[in-house]
Amino acid sequence: MISPGTPLVLVGAGNMGGAMLSGWLDAGTDPAAIVVIDPKPPEAMVERLANAGVRCEASAPQGVTAGILMLAVKPQIMDAVLPGLKGLVGPDTVSLSVAAGKTISYFEERLGGAVVRTIPNTPAMVGRGITGAVANAAVSAEAKAEIDRLLSVCGPVEWVEDEAMIDAITAVSGSGPAYVFYLVECMAEAGRKCGLPADLAMRLARETVTGAGELMHRSPSEAETLRQNVTSPNGTTAAALSVLMAEDGIQPVFDKALKAAADRSRELAS
Ligand SMILES: NC(=O)C1=CN([C@@H]2O[C@H](COP(=O)(O)OP(=O)(O)OC[C@H]3O[C@@H](n4cnc5c(N)ncnc54)[C@H](OP(=O)(O)O)[C@@H]3O)[C@@H](O)[C@H]2O)C=CC1
Ligand SMILES: O=C(O)[C@@H]1CCC=N1
Incomplete structure (x- = not known):
């Protein structure tokens, strides 16, 4: 063809x-x-x-x-x-x-x-x-x-x-890389606020996201299992996830963000 x-x-x-x-x-x-x-x-x-x-x-x-x-x-x-x-x-x-x-x-x-x-x-x-x-x-x-x-x-x-x-696919995977890059920016900024030099915080955040992505790419395990593998009972990850997974944590923000993207995709039709 x-x-x-x-x-x-x-x-x-x-x-x-x-x-x-x-x-x-x-x-x-x-x-x-x-x-x-x-x-x-x-x-x-x-x-x-x-x-x-x-x-x-x-x-x-x-x-x-x-x-x-x-x-x-x-x-x-x-x-x-x-x-x-x-x-x-x-x-x-x-x-x-x-x-x-x-x-x-x-x-x-x-x-x-x-x-x-x-x-x-x-x-x-x-x-x-x-x-x-x-x-x-x-x-x-x-x-x-x-x-x-x-x-x-x-x-x-x-x-x-x-x-x-x-429209929904656009919201999840079309625009999705931008959410992940923004996640890196947010993690780096939060690391800086915890006392790290900005460049070190960025290197740590960037390698963590690419490393976690590569691990998920190569592993047959579900994302949920990979998350649980990092989370020691009553440890540091559990402390962070109690914030991220709270009722007012990341899920409702993602619900809202992806709906905005899908709605915008429908608007762009005309
Ligand atoms: N970026 C992304 O992650 C994704 C984008 N898309 C879709 O891909 C499409 C392109 O987006 P994106 O690549 O980000 O945009 P870009 O602006 O990066 O690319 C569009 C290109 O088209 C050129 N262009 C402008 N006018 C003409 C013309 N008359 N004839 C030929 N080429 C022209 C632009 O030149 P100039 O810069 O000089 O205007 C530019 O080089 C969009 O429809 C978007 O919805 C879909 C999925 C993901
Ligand atoms: O932002 C946009 O409209 C384009 C489509 C998906 C990713 N980039």
Whole structure:
């Protein structure tokens, strides 16, 4: 489905599109089967594309029919960008959106045909992302399998039948890395308030979160068991968790935060 004749055309090589593109190039995807459209990609991406020999254009080139047309610009500019891309769409093109909020019917109306709506996350850049995905009926089994292979380079893919779930998936895993990075910031700041130098507190917080993540990645145990393994009866962890797991602890904050993200995803639809 993607080849130098019918390339994967990536529209928007910023944080998310660039992360996935890096994952694909690292995994050995043929650079001749990729075309990037971005009027001003980030500097590091310009260098990456040049080194890999990937064609990069400021706007849609003439005479190219995309095998996959990947839409990775901000949802707020999608209305302005899509009309300029119609020339890239042929009868077998699959539109592959990573944009928060924008629905399958939105793309069907503007580009027609086969549409896959996804929500990836930035750890895709190191092959450790996770993507939620839903396809419309016009996507053939063969095209879906090829897109699954492509997305899987960046980490596991969770296909859903119910498009409405994508808003909640956005709230959990699409935005989720930001919550984890913020957790590191909060732990470092709390460590500083306990008397540590700021740089040492940050190193401790950062290594703790990445180490705990790696342990969870490699271990078959549930998160709950891994948590219990740290928690000695009447010890220091129990003291901290009595605050974090209290009725007014972290759970109600997460309930509220993720609802705000899912609501915002629904708002971005229009
Ligand atoms: N960041 C994330 O963690 C995630 C993002 N997403 C989705 O990915 C999409 C992109 O987000 P993100 O990567 O964060 O945003 P970025 O702003 O980092 O990337 C978008 C890129 O598109 C470029 N661009 C602007 N106008 C055009 C145009 N007309 N044609 C082609 N490219 C253009 C931007 O350039 P310039 O900067 O000059 O405007 C930028 O390089 C969004 O729809 C978002 O909802 C989904 C999941 C996770
Ligand atoms: O913040 C956003 O809207 C995008 C979608 C998920 C992560 N970043």
